[in-house]
Amino acid sequence: MKNFFATRWGVIAVGAIIGILAAALQKLGNPGNMGICVACFERDIAGAVGMHRASVVQYMRPEIIGFVLGSLAAALVAKDFRPRAGSSPITRFVLGAFAMIGALVFLGCPWRAILRLAGGDLNAIFGILGLIAGVWIGTLFLKKGYDLGPAPKTYSSAGFILPGIMLFFLLLMLIYPQIPGVPKNGVLFYSVKGPGAMHAPVLISIIAGLVVGIIAQRSRFCTMGAFRDLILFRQTHLFGGVITLLLFAFLSNLVFGQFHVGFEGQPVAHTQAVWNFAGMVLAGLAFALAGGCPGRQLFMAGEGDGDAAVFVLGMIVGAAFSHNFGLASSPKGVGPHGIAAVFIGLAVCLTIGFTMRKRAK
Amino acid sequence: MAETVDARGLSCPQPVLDTMKTLSTTSETEVKVLVDTEASKENVSRAVQGKGWKVKEIREMGEEYHLILDKG
Numbered sequence: 001m002k003n004f005f006a007t008r009w010g011v012i013a014v015g016a017i018i019g020i021l022a023a024a025l026q027k028l029g030n031p032g033n034m035g036i037c038v039a040c041f042e043r044d045i046a047g048a049v050g051m052h053r054a055s056v057v058q059y060m061r062p063e064i065i066g067f068v069l070g071s072l073a074a075a076l077v078a079k080d081f082r083p084r085a086g087s088s089p090i091t092r093f094v095l096g097a098f099a100m101i102g103a104l105v106f107l108g109c110p111w112r113a114i115l116r117l118a119g120g121d122l123n124a125i126f127g128i129l130g131l132i133a134g135v136w137i138g139t140l141f142l143k144k145g146y147d148l149g150p151a152p153k154t155y156s157s158a159g160f161i162l163p164g165i166m167l168f169f170l171l172l173m174l175i176y177p178q179i180p181g182v183p184k185n186g187v188l189f190y191s192v193k194g195p196g197a198m199h200a201p202v203l204i205s206i207i208a209g210l211v212v213g214i215i216a217q218r219s220r221f222c223t224m225g226a227f228r229d230l231i232l233f234r235q236t237h238l239f240g241g242v243i244t245l246l247l248f249a250f251l252s253n254l255v256f257g258q259f260h261v262g263f264e265g266q267p268v269a270h271t272q273a274v275w276n277f278a279g280m281v282l283a284g285l286a287f288a289l290a291g292g293c294p295g296r297q298l299f300m301a302g303e304g305d306g307d308a309a310v311f312v313l314g315m316i317v318g319a320a321f322s323h324n325f326g327l328a329s330s331p332k333g334v335g336p337h338g339i340a341a342v343f344i345g346l347a348v349c350l351t352i353g354f355t356m357r358k359r360a361k
Numbered sequence: 362m363a364e365t366v367d368a369r370g371l372s373c374p375q376p377v378l379d380t381m382k383t384l385s386t387t388s389e390t391e392v393k394v395l396v397d398t399e400a401s402k403e404n405v406s407r408a409v410q411g412k413g414w415k416v417k418e419i420r421e422m423g424e425e426y427h428l429i430l431d432k433g
Contacts, residue, residue, distance in 0.1 A: 003399070003403070006399075006400075082397070082398055087372060142374065142378060147371075148372075150370035150371050151370055153370075225373065228374065232378075235408065291373050291374070305372075307372070
């Protein structure tokens with residue numbers, strides 16, 4: 001059975017669909033230029049379960065849950081479910097944490113960087129440049145033999161663990177739904193104002209998440225891989241999807257009246273170009289060292305990849321740290337310790353890149 | 362006598378990296394690549410096309426894919 005989504009035109013189609021869905025999710029209630037943001041949404045989930053207490057960003061984002069479960073469903077149907085684990089998980093956990101820290105300094109994951117640009121937020125240009133720079137540094141390490149090692153096959157049930165956690169979160173959300181105006185309902189926290197209070201209807205978010213999970217798993221969609229393969233192998237296969245994501249999100253934004261070009265006053269964004277750049281250098285490097293952008297890590301986790309699952313959990317914990325220790329930025333600019341965190345993160349990632357090499361050079 | 366790249370258990374981009382390395386240094390005209398995910402099979406197949414190699418055959422062996430690459 002041929003996999004259309006994994007072909008050149010398939011990836012291009014997937015990018016277009018994601019771009020349209022993201023713009024639609026924003027129109028239906030998700031925050032500005034944040035129809036889909038894996039980093040922001042995982043941070044919101046960290047808030048929903050109380051791992052941080054930044055009250056404006058607490059919400060159990062169904063999109064993230066849909067990504068994992070949709071990917072799982074697609075993988076099972078296509079016999080692509082390959083439970084595997086054991087490729088230096090602690091390293092991947094730390095990479096996930098620093099990827100999130102870097103992304104929260106910029107205020108977006110690679111998907112959001114593209115969506116921000118598609119919404120007219122020119123600050124995203126620095127973020128995208130930073131992402132490319134970080135991925136480029138990662139390719140230098142890859143060329144020198146950086147390798148976290150193989151992930152042996154593992155038990156089927158292990159492959160179901162992260163999907164199981166996500167399903168559990170969904171059930172919690174259905175059992176303890178938001179009560180309007182109330183910041184905590186039983187178990188979960190729900191922002192009553194700020195980005196965490198801005199969300200599309202739950203059912204729409206979950207369906208959109210499932211659709212994206214399915215098509216992204218089948219197409220192996222990965223924004224980090226798009227830049228990495230361009231730099232490392234001069235291949236444009238994944239990049240085609242990134243281009244159509246940008247293009248169709250932009251066109252959809254025009255149709256929905258969501259395009260406002262400029263640097264100032266952009267939604268959930270700041271104008272500190274240097275830190276928009278540097279935050280994404282850290283994030284890009286971490287994604288490259290971990291083998292996937294945050295979306296891809298969710299889809300791989302849905303396929304049974306236990307190492308990707310650990311990266312996802314690292315991102316969620318990193319988000320908790322970010323908001324508990326003032327690492328995350330706000331529309332006013334970098335947080336009190338954001339700059340230090342970027343430097344620490346870069347030092348850690350560079351150390352990982354230099355020391356975890358198979359071939360001595 | 363074919364050279365073999367064993368990329369089983371390796372995650373992206375290792376299979377393509379290892380394959381590319383072997384293709385550029387080998388003096389053989391046939392290289393065998395072993396992978397165990399469909400994505401790696403797609404990635405390796407795609408990667409070699411632009412480099413003067415052809416995918417002569419892909420054998421599905423249980424959960425593995427054995428790609429036979431031909432030079433030129």
